[in-house]
Amino acid sequence: MPPSIVLAFAVAGLLVGSFLNVCIYRLPLRESIVWPASRCTACQRHLAWFENLPVLSWTALRGRCRTCGASISPIYPIVELTTAFVFVGGVSVYGPSALLAVRLAFACALVVLFAIDLRHRILPNIITLPGIAAGFGASWFLPPGWISSLVGIAGGGGILYAIAELYYRVRGREGLGMGDVKMLAMIGAFLGWPLMVLTLVLASFAGSIVGVALIASGRGGMQAALPFGTFLALGSLVAAVAGDPILAWYLAFYR
Numbered sequence: 001m002p003p004s005i006v007l008a009f010a011v012a013g014l015l016v017g018s019f020l021n022v023c024i025y026r027l028p029l030r031e032s033i034v035w036p037a038s039r040c041t042a043c044q045r046h047l048a049w050f051e052n053l054p055v056l057s058w059t060a061l062r063g064r065c066r067t068c069g070a071s072i073s074p075i076y077p078i079v080e081l082t083t084a085f086v087f088v089g090g091v092s093v094y095g096p097s098a099l100l101a102v103r104l105a106f107a108c109a110l111v112v113l114f115a116i117d118l119r120h121r122i123l124p125n126i127i128t129l130p131g132i133a134a135g136f137g138a139s140w141f142l143p144p145g146w147i148s149s150l151v152g153i154a155g156g157g158g159i160l161y162a163i164a165e166l167y168y169r170v171r172g173r174e175g176l177g178m179g180d181v182k183m184l185a186m187i188g189a190f191l192g193w194p195l196m197v198l199t200l201v202l203a204s205f206a207g208s209i210v211g212v213a214l215i216a217s218g219r220g221g222m223q224a225a226l227p228f229g230t231f232l233a234l235g236s237l238v239a240a241v242a243g244d245p246i247l248a249w250y251l252a253f254y255r
């Protein structure tokens with residue numbers, strides 16, 4: 001990969017990450033993501049262009065607003081750096097292709113869902129439902145193909161819906177939300193059913209480890225519901241990049 005391409009994708013990732021921050025902040029508040037321009041969330045002052053540069057501004061301002069001194073969450077530079085990393089990783093895995101464009105859009109949706117679920121414990125329909133449609137639409141022309149995508153949507157949504165129903169009947173309260181159901185359907189739409197199943201396994205495994213660690217450290221019992229969407233996001237990123245080798249390795253045990 002030529003360094004100029006890596007650099008171009010890193011810069012594009014930082015800029016897109018900056019836009020994803022706007023989505024992460026405004027979508028849960030049901031605000032427009034295109035208007036008005038960025039403001040300090042504490043003093044409402046409009047930000048100058050040099051206060052809006054990805055990562056650089058946050059670092060130069062040491063995470064504080066220039067006028068009111070309110071601290072600015074490190075989530076912002078973290079999201080920008082993560083998106084830059086995803087863009088560079090994406091182009092090195094998929095190369096410049098139509099599939100790269102689709103997978104980057106998918107990854108951007110995951111970054112937004114991850115951060116919103118972590119902060120607000122919701123997975124907005126405005127991302128998951130168009131995501132299902134976009135993933136299914138793209139699968140007519142690109143991997144995983146429309147059949148695998150359709151089975152991924154129905155299977156992913158169906159499995160989590162069944163688990164959510166069962167959990168509710170047994171425990172008498174909601175363990176998984178419909179947001180998780182729609183998010184796994186979206187992952188199935190983009191990645192197809194085998195990688196959707198792998199995502200569910202990885203997310204459940206990671207969720208159990210973190211859950212046990214929290215219980216062991218006394219920082220949360222079984223009642224402290226962890227946002228499952230964050231684990232689905234991480235699991236599907238791993239599945240999108242390394243899923244096929246992982247599945248091949250696993251299936252080799254049964255040959």
Ligand SMILES: [Zn+2]
Pocket residue numbers: 040041042043044045065066067068069070
């Ligand atoms: Zn301020």
